[in-house]
Amino acid sequence: xxxxxxxxxxxxxxxxxxxxxxxxxxxxxxxxxxxxxxxxxxxxxxxxxxxxxxxxxxxxxxxxxxxxxxxxxxxxxxxxxxxxxxxxxxxxxx
Numbered sequence: 001x002x003x004x005x006x007x008x009x010x011x012x013x014x015x016x017x018x019x020x021x022x023x024x025x026x027x028x029x030x031x032x033x034x035x036x037x038x039x040x041x042x043x044x045x046x047x048x049x050x051x052x053x054x055x056x057x058x059x060x061x062x063x064x065x066x067x068x069x070x071x072x073x074x075x076x077x078x079x080x081x082x083x084x085x086x087x088x089x090x091x092x093x094x
Contacts, residue, residue, distance in 0.1 A: 053065070056068075
C-alpha cells in the first residue's frame with residue numbers, strides 16, 4: 001500500500017504543481033509574444049524602407065536614386081567574410 005500512496009502523491013495535481021505548469025506555459029506564451037513583436041517591428045521597418053525608396057524613385061527618378069545608393073556604398077576591401085584557421089597548424093598535418 002505504501003507504493004500506491006507514493007504513486008498517488010507523485011502524480012496527483014496539487015495547487016503547487018498546477019502553478020508550476022501555468023508558470024511554464026505563461027513564460028512560453030510571453031516568449032512567443034515577444035518574438036512575434038520583434039518580427040512585426042522588422043516587417044514595419046522593411047515596409048518603411050521600401051516605401052521611402054519607392055517615393056524617392058517617383059520623385060527623383062531611377063538614375064538619381066541609383067547614384068545616391070552607389071555613393072552610400074563606400075568601397076570596402078572585399079576580404080573573406082569568415083576567417084578560417086590554417087589547416088597546416090593542426091597536429092597530424094602532413
